Each structure stands twice: as C-alpha cells, then as structure tokens.
Amino acid sequence: MKNMFKQALYASALSLALAGVAVAQDPIKIGFIGELSGPTAGVGQDQLDGFNLLLDQKGGKLGGVPVTLVREDSQMKPDVAKQVARSLVEREKVPIITGISFSNIMMSIHQYITENEVFLIGSNAGPSQIAGAQCSPYQFITSWQGDQAAEAVGQYATDKGYKNVVVLAPNYQAGKDIVSGFKRYYKEPLAEELYTSLTQIDFSAELSQVVAAKPDAVFAFFPGGLGVAFAKQYAQAGLMNQYPLLTTFVVDALSLPAIGDTALGIVSGGFWAPDFDNAQSRQFVQAFEAKYGRIPSNYAAQSYDAALLLDSAIAKVKGNVADKPAFMAALKEADFDSVRGDFSFSNNNFPKQGMHVMEVVKDDKGRLTLKTIGTPFKSYQDAYHAQCPLK
Template sequence: MIGIGRRGVLGAAGALALPAVLGATQGAGRARAQGRGVKIGLVAVQTGPQAALGTQLRDGFLQGLKHLDGKLGGLAAEIVPIDDELRPEVAVTKVRAALERDKVDVVVGVVFSNILAAIMRPVTESGTFLISTNAGPSTFAGRGCNPNFFTTSYNNDQVHSVMGQAAQDAGHKRVFVMVPNYQAGRDAVAGFKSRFKGEVVDEVYVPLTQLDFSAELAKIAASKPDALFTFMPGGLGVNLVRQYRQAGLAGIPFLSTFTVDEATLPAQQEAALGFFSAASWAPNMENAANTRFVRDFEASYGYVPASYAAQSYDAAMLLNSAIRKVGGNLAGKDALREALRAADFQSVRGSFKFGANHYPVQDFWLCQVAKRPDGKFQTETLRRVLEADVDPWAAECRMR
C-alpha cells in the first residue's frame, strides 16, 4: 500500500500541471471554430492503483505541448482529458462523447491494451486518427492493422522478446514466467518465448488486480529457476518487486518488462536495485531531444519520466510535424495520414520510423535499475539488444 500512496502524490503533482497547459490553450475553441485549432482527446487512466502510469502518459504529452508553446503544427491545441478508469465500457462511453460532443480531431494516449481494443472501432470508424502512446497489441499489428491507427510505442511482443534474447545471451536454461491474464500478458509470454529457447519451468497468469504474490513466490522458490521473467505494470510491479526482495529471492535474476521503471521506482526504490528491464528508451540516453525532454520534464513535474511519458512526448512531436506538413489542413485525411507516416521529427529515442503497419521500427535495449547521485532511481541502458527491429506481425498487415 506504500506504493499506491506514493503514486497518489505523483498523480497530484501531475494534476497541478494540467490546468496550466489547458490555460495556455484558452481560446483554442474559438481559434478552432475559425479553422486554426486542433482538439485532442487524451486518454489516460487516472483512477485506481494504475493511475501513476496514466499520469506519466498525460504529463509526457503536456510537456510536448509546453515545448511547442501550446500548439501543434502551428494550430492552437485544446486538450479534452479522458480518464478511462481501466474499464473498457467506461472508456468507450467517454471516447464516444469526445468524438460526438466535443468533436475531437485526434485521440491520443491509452496505457492498457484492453482499453485500446475497446475504443479502436469507435475511433477509427469515425474517420478519426487514433495514436496509442503505450498500448501496442499484436492484434492491430498484423491482419488487424488500420490506416487510421498509429502507435509511438512498440508492438507488445517486441519488448518482451528483447528480454527473451537477453536471457538466451546470459545462458539461462530454466526460466519461471509470470504475467497478468490479459492480452498484453499473453503477448509478453509469446514475445519472450520467441527468442528464449530454454525451458519455461512454469507459466503463471494472475488477475490484473492482484497485489499479493505470496503463493506465486513460493512456487518460484520451489522451482529454483535460473531466472524469473515477469511483466507486471504499475501497482502489480510495485508489490511484486517489494515482496520478491522480502522473500529473499533476489539471488534469482529478475528479468522484467514494464515492472521496474520510472513509474514504479519511486515506490520500489532499493528493492528494485540491480533488477533488469527491456525498453526502447531510458532517461540516460544521450541525444539532444532526450536531454531536453528529461531535464524539462523533471523541472515541470518533479519526478523522473518513464517510457509512458517519453512515448507520449514523441506523439506530440509527431502530431506537430504532421500537422505542420499539411499546412494545418485537418480535413485532408489522406495527406495527414501520409504526413504521420513520414514521422519527420526528432525522437527522444534517436532512431525511429514507422513500419508498414504504423508500428515503430526502432532499437531495443537491456536496462538495469540504478540510483542516481541525487538519490532518485532510474533505469539505465546497458547494451543494445535489437537494432532497427521490425515487429513480427508487420508482414501480415495489408493496409487498406
């Protein structure tokens, strides 16, 4: 419960910034009525123990708007915040209202794949572009690809396959696998197994709401694997890491995705030190765009950005580049789609472009949790595992 309390503080800090940015866009509605504004529906969970992830996502996009003086492609930007509450039926209702009542031009955001799956059809069938800044399920990367859908994150399988390759490279023969029981969890297992060729000694699926892992930790101890592979986002990750350390299991290498990251480290702290993760981005990446982003984000919000924030920041920069390329003409959908495909912006990740299915082609890294000289915790890149990686479903996409 300590982790949940800390995330509440972060959420409050982020909330303070939202009115400031929205205030900067006052009058955007009037400008838009004159054909000079753009309205964005920003979907970010703000309810429950996973709110820290939504706060990161939201604040990353807002930081992008700060760097762009509240404009996208020269058009005044107006944000319509949407809390999906991590409930698909709620997400659909709120997104439909944003489309039909608020007349948003673009829908951006989404942390969890089950929420993305719920809103995909309502958004794209309305002719509106949907840009996911985190959720990247395989279902929309292959045969389910959509001309109105883009993601600035990854295909779910990819990040997990990085850890599968890392486990293979480390010579691990027997690995215990544990993930939440939903689409992204299943994608995690598939991704890990795609590159790990050893034995999976057990494959455990837990509810997305689980916070007590004592039974599962006992199984891990009894199995005596060479390593654990786990994907436990948000509150699940906070509790698992703390309980894993307390159970005396830290001697078993902790290989994870979206379990130890900047959204959870403020609550995990020393319990996560030395634990591994895989990612396409980390705060310590050395390029001009990332240095500026991390510095100004921390100054704005008082905490270290996670990939949720970085990918959302890139989405703001992507939209800015595309809208500018079409001269602010949001009505020309085909031209705007081509401008989005061009991805003509400087990513905080460095190398970035879209594949044929509108999923990124990018590098992936093995990272490790470290404590900074200022006492804050962050993940840091150790080595590049995959270079300019194309997700495994792209070949199945037949973009209509």
C-alpha cells in the first residue's frame, strides 16, 4: 500500500511537472500587419524580414518562448486592415501585433487594437496623432514619429543656406507630418508646396512646376515604389544636377538598386544607416546580408529592433504576457541593444533618438548605399510628446 501511495504521488508530481512544461512552452501568437502586395510591398516585406531574422537567430523563440507569427497583408487599404486586425484580435486571440507600414493604415486600426488591450509594437508608421493626444499605454513604436527625419533635413537645408525650396509629398497623414517636420526647422518661405495622390506614379506635371520655380533645392518624400518612380523621373528630366534633391524615405536599400547611379549624391534623413559603427548594427547588417542577399533598409532595422524589444520584455515576464501591467512595464524599460545605439522611450512610447543626414554613395563592393554625413539632432523627443497624457 505504501509503495502504491508513493507511486501515485510520483505520477501526480510528474503529471504536474509535465503540465508546467507544456504551459511554459505554449507558443505566443504575434500578429504581423504590413504592406505585402502592390507597389509599396517592399516596405512591409523588409519589416517582415527584419523581424524574422531575429526569430531565426533565436531558434523561433522570443524571450525563450516559442513564437507563432501570423502574417496579414493590409494591401494599403484601411478597410482591409480593419478586417485583418479584427481577425487577429478576435479569432487568433493574439496578445501582440507588430508591423504597420503606413500611417493611414495605422490610424484605421490603432484605436481598435489598443482599446482591446492588445500590445501594438509599431515598426514603421508614426503619425502625429498617436504620438500626441491619441497616444496609448498599449503602443510601443520602434521606428520614429513621422516628422523627425524631415526635421533633420530641414535643419540641414538651413545649415546649407538654401533660401528657395520646393517641397513635394503624397497627400496623406505621413506626407503632411513630414512636410510639417521639414518646415519646423526650415524657416524660409517655400517656393512651392505640392501634394500628390498616394497612388500617383507620373510626376511630370509637378516636375514642370519645379523647373518654373527655379529653386535652390527640392525636398521630397515618396515611400516605396513611389520614391523609385519620382527619383527616376527627376533624373530623366535633367534636374539632379540643377537642383539638389533632399529626401526622406525616397532613397534606401529597397529603392537604390531600382533607381541606379543617378541616385548618387541624393541627401536623406533618418534614424539609422547601414554604416552605423556599433556592435549590434554591424551584426545585424552582416546577418541580414547573409540571409537575404541584400543590404538591409531602415524598415528592416526598426523591425529587428521591435523583435529585440519583444525578446527582452517577454523574457522579463517569463513568457507571461497575460500579466499586462508587468509586460507593459517590461516593454517600457526597453532593455535591449538597439541597432541605432542608445534607445529609450519617451512618455508617449515613441523613441528618444538621434536623427541623421545621409548621402547616397557606393560602398567598397560598388553597391549604392547610404553614408552618414551629419547628425543635426542627438537624443531628442518628437514634437508631439507633450500632448500625450502618459507620464
């Protein structure tokens, strides 16, 4: 009888132990929403590739816990984004959503995701509204607020003494934010301020207006395939040598192979470039090139940082992301080595970070890439953080 009792106790303890292991190893579902089709698909794909790179390096785990990544294509359509967000939250029961490529998509789903207390780890879009009054304790953005890169270029234009600048951007939230950022630090009156459709790829009319204005320089924001089309047409019109082209998110590792050598000399603003000289960035660039056979873009870099942030925070809560206050605190700590160097969150859960100016050059392998030529702003907060009620 005593032996039978001992065996029963042993079997019960073993069963509990195995159950504990099963719970501990239960995968965490993470939703990924991005542009994965159409002319802007490169942005979402690089975000996805950057995130997957760390997942591969960690053996499919984050924070030591297996992860199932559920991918969704928002197709650059807010209605589609709402459908896939609802599917991830209500059917897939994901506790975390990452990605989000464009600000119009972010604005269509941000409130729904965060009000359902799902953690939103945004790795690209950073519209002014969610940095300000519409911020949420459930959002953690690992990219930038939309104005910031343009602020750096605006300061660069001021430092260069340009007095007459034409500005071009798509007519949607990110375009408006970026133009606002440029004007925040470029105080001269603009020669022209031109807005285009988000699907427009023929810029001949706008380029005629540029020629008529005879500017000192041109500042343009066109993401993804739009940037390739604009830069090519700008060069074909013979404007590259007449009017210096200043940009944000027109020239990057995605667009440069398509634009070609006419991109040499274009200036761009951003939070990171492949030439950053810190250990995490060097490791990331090397690993990304080895896996995907191309230079990583900023989109991949900021999504890799999103995965690093989650790896750190999930480890801190030992995989228990259902403990939302603890997981929120762990995310806020941002206890990871970022590809950009120093990283911390402001009160609105957007990064405090430097903003740099880069120029298109060729690397030692003859490939077009971005070289850092200045840092107008070191660790600083976005222009909207004071409007966010979070502490």
